[in-house]
Amino acid sequence: MLGIAGGMMSNSPHLEVSSLIHRFGDRQVLNDLSFSLSRGEIFGLLGPNGSGKSTALGIIATFLPLQSGEVRFDGQRIANRLIPYREKIGVIFQTASLDPKLSARENLLISAWLRGFPSSVATKRAEQWLDWMGLSDRADDRLMTFSGGMRRRIDIARALLHEPELLIMDEPTAGIDEYNFRDLWSRLQRLRQERRITIILATHRPEEAEQCDRLAILAAGKPFRIDTPNALKESIAHDALVIATANPTMILDLLKSRFKLQPLNDGNEISVTCESGHELIPRIVESVPKGTIDSIALRSASLADVFFRMTGQQLFEQTTKEGKHVARK
Amino acid sequence: MSLANEIGMIRALWFRDLVHFVRAPTRLLGVVVQPTLMWLILGTGLRSSVSIAGSRNYQTYFFPGILAMIILFTAIFATISLIEDRQVGFLKAVLVAPGSRLSLVLGKISGVTTVVFVQVGLFLLLAPFAGYSLAKIAWGQFTLAVLLTTLLITSIGVIMAWKFDSVQSYHAIMSVVLVPMWIVSGAMFPVSGNWVDWIIRINPMSYAVAALRLSLDTDYISKLWLGESMIFLLLTLCSILALALATQACQRSPNRM
Numbered sequence: 001m002l003g004i005a006g007g008m009m010s011n012s013p014h015l016e017v018s019s020l021i022h023r024f025g026d027r028q029v030l031n032d033l034s035f036s037l038s039r040g041e042i043f044g045l046l047g048p049n050g051s052g053k054s055t056a057l058g059i060i061a062t063f064l065p066l067q068s069g070e071v072r073f074d075g076q077r078i079a080n081r082l083i084p085y086r087e088k089i090g091v092i093f094q095t096a097s098l099d100p101k102l103s104a105r106e107n108l109l110i111s112a113w114l115r116g117f118p119s120s121v122a123t124k125r126a127e128q129w130l131d132w133m134g135l136s137d138r139a140d141d142r143l144m145t146f147s148g149g150m151r152r153r154i155d156i157a158r159a160l161l162h163e164p165e166l167l168i169m170d171e172p173t174a175g176i177d178e179y180n181f182r183d184l185w186s187r188l189q190r191l192r193q194e195r196r197i198t199i200i201l202a203t204h205r206p207e208e209a210e211q212c213d214r215l216a217i218l219a220a221g222k223p224f225r226i227d228t229p230n231a232l233k234e235s236i237a238h239d240a241l242v243i244a245t246a247n248p249t250m251i252l253d254l255l256k257s258r259f260k261l262q263p264l265n266d267g268n269e270i271s272v273t274c275e276s277g278h279e280l281i282p283r284i285v286e287s288v289p290k291g292t293i294d295s296i297a298l299r300s301a302s303l304a305d306v307f308f309r310m311t312g313q314q315l316f317e318q319t320t321k322e323g324k325h326v327a328r329k
Numbered sequence: 330m331s332l333a334n335e336i337g338m339i340r341a342l343w344f345r346d347l348v349h350f351v352r353a354p355t356r357l358l359g360v361v362v363q364p365t366l367m368w369l370i371l372g373t374g375l376r377s378s379v380s381i382a383g384s385r386n387y388q389t390y391f392f393p394g395i396l397a398m399i400i401l402f403t404a405i406f407a408t409i410s411l412i413e414d415r416q417v418g419f420l421k422a423v424l425v426a427p428g429s430r431l432s433l434v435l436g437k438i439s440g441v442t443t444v445v446f447v448q449v450g451l452f453l454l455l456a457p458f459a460g461y462s463l464a465k466i467a468w469g470q471f472t473l474a475v476l477l478t479t480l481l482i483t484s485i486g487v488i489m490a491w492k493f494d495s496v497q498s499y500h501a502i503m504s505v506v507l508v509p510m511w512i513v514s515g516a517m518f519p520v521s522g523n524w525v526d527w528i529i530r531i532n533p534m535s536y537a538v539a540a541l542r543l544s545l546d547t548d549y550i551s552k553l554w555l556g557e558s559m560i561f562l563l564l565t566l567c568s569i570l571a572l573a574l575a576t577q578a579c580q581r582s583p584n585r586m
Contacts, residue, residue, distance in 0.1 A: 061425050062425055063421065063424060063425055063582065063583065064582050064583075065582050083331075083334070083427045084427075086425055086426065086427040087334075087427045089425070091421075091422065091425045093421045093422075095417045095418065095421075096418075097418065097419055097420075097421040097422035098418075098419060099345060099418075099419045101348070101349060101352060102345065102348055106344075106348065109344075110341040110344060110345060111341075111422065112337075113337040113338070113340045113341040113344070114334075114337055114338055114341045114422065114423060114426040114427075114428065115334070115337065115426065115427070116331055116333035116334040116336075116337040116427065116428075117333075117337065118333070158422065159422070
């Protein structure tokens with residue numbers, strides 16, 4: 001380890017969450033959740049809707065009460081030092097915490113005042129962050145005329161304007177198109193490099209999970225595994241096959257008994273991870289009567305496959321063949 | 330607790346309400362036209378059925394009641410938005426800002442107060458037609474009465490908005506509790522010697538209406554048993570209590586993030 005103060009500092013976690021348990025009425029949404037973040041780390045909670053990730057972030061953001069467990073920031077319990085802690089965090093909620101009737105500039109000014117900045121500093125900060133988000137030319141337009149992506153950028157500027165040490169984001173790119181997704185993340189990665197800001201986020205987008213240094217795979221309020229995206233992907237086989245069939249039983253049996261694989265049945269689709277999918281496909285097709293398989297697709301295994309493999313749950317809602325929108329368990 | 334955080338939070342919430350008010354000119358029109366119509370129509374209609382002591386006619390009597398109504402509806406509209414605001418909108422960031430809940434409530438109250446003063450100011454232009462001489466109004470007391478009434482009603486509105494998670498429930502409370510509170514506050518009819526008097530006397534809004542009435546008409550004798558200074562004192566106590574309860578109510582966390 002480095003013998004300098006900075007190096008020693010980074011040994012102790014910046015944010016430490018231990019044994020969080022949370023209930024809404026009878027429903028237990030967090031079930032003994034623990035993890036810790038070092039300074040400058042981007043940490044993701046990956047899980048589907050209802051996995052408890054928003055609740056965990058709500059507690060860390062001091063938005064929800066702490067029922068059981070502990071959250072420490074720089075080694076101190078946040079419950080004991082609520083105001084100084086709030087000064088050091090920036091929070092991005094699932095729905096933008098902005099006023100659509102006000103202009104972008106006015107929204108940022110409000111955010112600066114909420115952080116106790118005097119007028120002159122508030123004006124400067126608003127200007128600076130509009131510029132950073134590339135929206136200076138729209139500064140005086142009301143937010144209701146902004147696209148979803150632009151609004152999200154203002155929302156992130158709002159949360160960053162007081163230069164927090166910890167940024168808490170709940171599904172920051174939900175409903176955001178590809179262009180804005182990349183744009184936002186390149187800005188966030190730059191910010192992390194420049195200021196060593198620590199980021200914790202909840203997501204169910206595999207491509208967003210890829211942006212994280214480490215991920216907690218979360219299902220039913222419990223982490224299944226915490227690791228880097230690469231280690232998680234390496235823990236499962238390289239390829240993923242998705243087979244659509246009218247006879248799932250036959251295909252499942254075949255994959256299990258003959259190819260010694262562990263397929264997962266998901267309605268009319270069977271998915272299976274394997275080492276060399278291109279070799280497996282012809283062997284599967286030849287082993288079953290003609291017409292049994294409707295389609296068979298090969299792709300690289302993603303974090304969504306990792307999630308499915310580990311928890312047996314899908315990351316997001318899917319559309320079935322019948323066109324029905326269902327949440328799969 | 331840092332003063333800058335507290336002042337900043339009040340300023341932020343005040344500014345936002347003000348911008349909303351300025352950018353909705355129809356709202357400005359509504360809040361002045363509606364009470365004017367109500368005063369004219371109800372005042373004329375009830376003129377012969379409600380007997381007012383002394384030489385005052387019913388429209389004179391009803392005028393301070395309408396002022397209280399303006400404050401009531403301004404406070405209701407301003408606080409009802411808190412419900413959605415804190416679940417899906419603007420207020421979430423306010424809740425994790427370093428300012429206190431007291432500043433949150435004071436910020437809301439300062440916004441309402443500003444809007445109330447504009448509306449009350451405009452409505453006061455009609456005072457001479459109601460039989461009040463602008464020269465005879467006790468302006469200092471009047472300003473205090475408007476301030477305290479706004480503080481009282483906005484605080485009650487905040488408590489309601491924080492207690493209920495839906496706009497519909499708030500609407501129900503508004504028509505079952507808030508509007509009836511105004512009706513039996515001496516706004517529409519005076520204390521007249523039957524059982525309703527007791528409701529009037531335990532209703533905090535009665536002291537607001539009495540304070541407004543006494544500042545407009547210094548010769549008026551209130552039948553709340555109490556003298557002018559006691560009425561102001563009770564109104565002050567009720568307002569401070571309501572503010573404390575509102576601050577307490579805001580400690581409750583939302584149901585989800």
